[in-house]
Amino acid sequence: MQAEVPLPPFAAFDYHPRTQLVYGPGCVGRVGELARSLGAKRVLLVTDAGLVIAGHAARVEHALQAAGLDAVTYDRVRENPTTRDVDQCLAVAREASVDFLVGLGGGSSMDTAKGCNFILTNGGQMKDYWGVGKATKPMLPLIAIPTTAGTGSECQSAALIADEHSHLKMACLDPKAAARIALLDPQLTLSQPPRVTACTGIDAIAHAVETAVTKKRNPLSLMFSYEAFKLCVGSFARVMAHPLDEEARGRMLLGAAFAGLAIENSMLGAAHAAANPLTAHFNVVHGQAVGLMLPHVVRFNAHEPAARRAYRELASAPEIACVSDGESQAVEALVARLEKLLNVAGMPRSLAECGVKREWIPTLAEEAAKQWTAGFNPRRVAAEDFVKLYEAAFEPRGDGER
Ligand SMILES: [Zn+2]
Numbered sequence: 078m079q080a081e082v083p084l085p086p087f088a089a090f091d092y093h094p095r096t097q098l099v100y101g102p103g104c105v106g107r108v109g110e111l112a113r114s115l116g117a118k119r120v121l122l123v124t125d126a127g128l129v130i131a132g133h134a135a136r137v138e139h140a141l142q143a144a145g146l147d148a149v150t151y152d153r154v155r156e157n158p159t160t161r162d163v164d165q166c167l168a169v170a171r172e173a174s175v176d177f178l179v180g181l182g183g184g185s186s187m188d189t190a191k192g193c194n195f196i197l198t199n200g201g202q203m204k205d206y207w208g209v210g211k212a213t214k215p216m217l218p219l220i221a222i223p224t225t226a227g228t229g230s231e232c233q234s235a236a237l238i239a240d241e242h243s244h245l246k247m248a249c250l251d252p253k254a255a256a257r258i259a260l261l262d263p264q265l266t267l268s269q270p271p272r273v274t275a276c277t278g279i280d281a282i283a284h285a286v287e288t289a290v291t292k293k294r295n296p297l298s299l300m301f302s303y304e305a306f307k308l309c310v311g312s313f314a315r316v317m318a319h320p321l322d323e324e325a326r327g328r329m330l331l332g333a334a335f336a337g338l339a340i341e342n343s344m345l346g347a348a349h350a351a352a353n354p355l356t357a358h359f360n361v362v363h364g365q366a367v368g369l370m371l372p373h374v375v376r377f378n379a380h381e382p383a384a385r386r387a388y389r390e391l392a393s394a395p396e397i398a399c400v401s402d403g404e405s406q407a408v409e410a411l412v413a414r415l416e417k418l419l420n421v422a423g424m425p426r427s428l429a430e431c432g433v434k435r436e437w438i439p440t441l442a443e444e445a446a447k448q449w450t451a452g453f454n455p456r457r458v459a460a461e462d463f464v465k466l467y468e469a470a471f472e473p474r475g476d477g478e479r
Pocket of ligand 1: 280
């Protein structure tokens, strides 16, 4: 028998479900009816050129028009949207005098729609909303329709917009910015290219892992973290091997949405803090950067007894480890499974392979320590710890392992 350590107290929480979740194959066809039920007359559809080509944008436009609504489309969303993207979207929204927004796409489309909504309804510039709860006036209703299973932005009140010049990412959080409805239609995710499936899927898994151990975790956020982890871990290999498996795609989509709800109630940790500077300076795709750092962060955090216990509980949700297993064995089993998933994703497994220069480590570590999410990590993580984490991530690992 292991000696029982007293349970750590849970963080306080204030949960108000803001987003109606509508799930099912084909449910995108309900977008017109649902928008009308929220009072829409003139709708701005915010999406990207790829989704126009895939035919998804036309599907949404037709559903809106069939419900008697006017629809205007902004289809120039770019990856990692900046203030310039928001301004362009805003000009279209103002010109068309819209009273409703629909974000269709990955996190970038939803972030652009949310960013546009802030300024359209509250004026000023994006940086005025950097932080929490800066909007004073009501915002337009938004329906979010994800076409990737990753960011969970459809369930979050944050818009992530980078400054056009400094490329500094501004997290603008406000409950009013959250989508009123998230339409989760697995059919829309079948068209994801393999690399997008891999990067967004690993990101969703990292969200489940990080939210399960933060300082802000609580019984409610854990409920979402565990279910998200079970859904994603159980289906990731399947969607990589069988991209048209609608059932497995649906599980990933739900898992990513639940992980988004977990973030909303628990925040993130050191893997996300370490990933952001890699994306900013070396253009490493978000999911790839987070995935690369995650096993190292899990090992680092597991030195903290409360985090070790939290990892054991997480690993027991999809039966990677048994609750009766020792904590250290459970953490090792969890790390082994994460590494296996990264190999299934076919991702580079060392920072060198991603083009990161070793001499940049001190700069990257300084920046990582200043990231907002670092403050929620279960173990105190300073710049010198990030140096060690980045060093560890330079060692080649991968296919030879397990
Ligand atoms: Zn992420």
